[in-house]
Amino acid sequence: xxxxxxxxxxxxxxxxxxxxxxxxxxxxxxxxxxxxxxxxxxxxxxxxxxxxxxxxxxxxxxxxxxxxxxxxxxxxxxxxxxxxxxxxxxxxxxxxxxxxxxxxxxxxxxxxxxxxxxxxxxxxxxxxxxxxxxxxxxxxxxxxxxxxxxxxxxxxxxxxxxxxxxxxxxxxxxxxxxxxxxxxxxxxxxxxxxxxxxxxxxxxxxxxxxxxxxxxxxxxxxxxxxxxxxxxxxxxxxxxxxxxxxxxxxxxxxxxxxxxxxxxxxxxxxxxxxxxxxxxxxxxxxxxxxxxxxxxxxxxxxxxxxxxxxxxxxxxxxxxxxxxxxxxxxxxxxxxxxxxxxxxxxxxxxxxxxxxxxxxxxxxxxxxxxxxxxxxxxxxxxxxx
Ligand code: ACO
Numbered sequence: 001x002x003x004x005x006x007x008x009x010x011x012x013x014x015x016x017x018x019x020x021x022x023x024x025x026x027x028x029x030x031x032x033x034x035x036x037x038x039x040x041x042x043x044x045x046x047x048x049x050x051x052x053x054x055x056x057x058x059x060x061x062x063x064x065x066x067x068x069x070x071x072x073x074x075x076x077x078x079x080x081x082x083x084x085x086x087x088x089x090x091x092x093x094x095x096x097x098x099x100x101x102x103x104x105x106x107x108x109x110x111x112x113x114x115x116x117x118x119x120x121x122x123x124x125x126x127x128x129x130x131x132x133x134x135x136x137x138x139x140x141x142x143x144x145x146x147x148x149x150x151x152x153x154x155x156x157x158x159x160x161x162x163x164x165x166x167x168x169x170x171x172x173x174x175x176x177x178x179x180x181x182x183x184x185x186x187x188x189x190x191x192x193x194x195x196x197x198x199x200x201x202x203x204x205x206x207x208x209x210x211x212x213x214x215x216x217x218x219x220x221x222x223x224x225x226x227x228x229x230x231x232x233x234x235x236x237x238x239x240x241x242x243x244x245x246x247x248x249x250x251x252x253x254x255x256x257x258x259x260x261x262x263x264x265x266x267x268x269x270x271x272x273x274x275x276x277x278x279x280x281x282x283x284x285x286x287x288x289x290x291x292x293x294x295x296x297x298x299x300x301x302x303x304x305x306x307x308x309x310x311x312x313x314x315x316x317x318x319x320x321x322x323x324x325x326x327x328x329x330x331x332x333x334x335x336x337x338x339x340x341x342x343x344x345x346x347x348x349x350x351x352x353x354x355x356x357x358x359x360x361x362x363x364x365x366x367x368x369x370x371x372x373x374x375x376x377x378x379x380x381x382x383x384x385x
Pocket of ligand 1: 221223224226255256257258259260261262263264319324325326
């Protein structure tokens with residue numbers, strides 16, 4: 001029997017494979033995609049360029065980017081049966097359930113589902129990348145009883161995403177905050193959803209199955225679901241002045257404070273300063289909205305920034321636990337006009353790049369992922385004893 005001291009609950013600290021896609025270094029508080037610091041990428045590259053880098057290992061040439069961009073723009077519209085599948089789900093369903101269902105239909109539609117070659121998997125990854133924004137936008141609009149907005153192929157990924165969701169052209173500050181969030185969320189080594197995608201791939205199931213499973217793993221509030229939970233916390237607290245009292249009560253009840261803490265980073269998440277700056281710039285621009293794209297008073301943005309800092313400072317003082325990326329992205333997505341429950345599907349739109357890169361990497365040197373467990377149930381017994 002395995003000694004209990006060998007058990008690594010939650011696989012904490014266990015290195016299960018190698019990867020050349022990204023490097024998370026908690027000692028230096030850094031995150032590298034294919035060797036490049038994520039802050040540098042977020043400062044100057046489009047999400048399309050970063051997606052290519054994550055998939056291919058190198059930045060695209062001008063010609064490669066132009067061809068990829070053309071394919072992405074051509075792949076933005078949803079097939080009728082995907083729209084029909086979304087329409088069959090109730091508007092009371094969580095948007096993550098809708099995205100999971102729609103991606104499953106995309107897998108059923110895809111002509112290359114059964115082809116596991118790298119070439120086919122890249123083509124499928126690009127098609128998912130192009131289609132997911134339309135799913136998220138379609139779902140948010142139908143919940144508000146609004147007509148579908150057709151994609152615009154004169155707009156880049158981020159601007160088109162916001163265009164399809166809200167039906168008007170985003171401000172530069174809005175497009176910028178959104179682009180930065182996509183770049184920062186795109187990849188993060190063996191996190192729970194990516195590991196899920198690798199487990200599914202290790203059985204030689206297809207890429208869409210791996211992505212559907214990863215969406216399920218991302219939904220939980222200990223992982224991607226935290227970005228929406230952060231907004232729920234802000235709504236619960238109300239204003240900056242209530243932050244300390246709210247935190248004292250929540251910690252006394254032993255609640256986990258959403259948007260704080262991380263399995264790997266114990267002294268701050270490397271992505272937070274970049275996303276926080278994008279959130280604050282959006283507020284400074286004055287060009288923000290409320291949930292569902294609603295108009296909100298001009299002081300809504302500064303109020304959220306004040307609450308953001310008061311709660312983070314209080315958490316640092318009381319528990320020395322720092323925010324993770326979901327903490328600044330939650331209020332930023334709110335001020336972009338997304339419904340709170342749509343925040344985690346936005347994480348899907350970004351992380352699909354990392355998931356699919358890991359699917360391809362897993363297949364390059366596959367081994368079935370099948371850990372052991374220590375049995376602690378009843379000793380052998382027999383019917384009738
Ligand atoms: N609120 C309150 N206490 C916390 C928090 C938190 N957010 N995070 C950690 N702690 C405490 C734990 O209660 C534990 O205290 P204890 O030693 O007294 O029991 C200690 O810090 C260590 O925490 P663990 O839960 O062991 O850390 P673990 O690595 O397992 O958890 C996790 C990481 C799940 C992210 C945790 O910090 C958490 O639940 N955070 C809230 C959810 C969240 O924001 N998730 C997003 C993750 S990042 C992302 O997906 C982009």
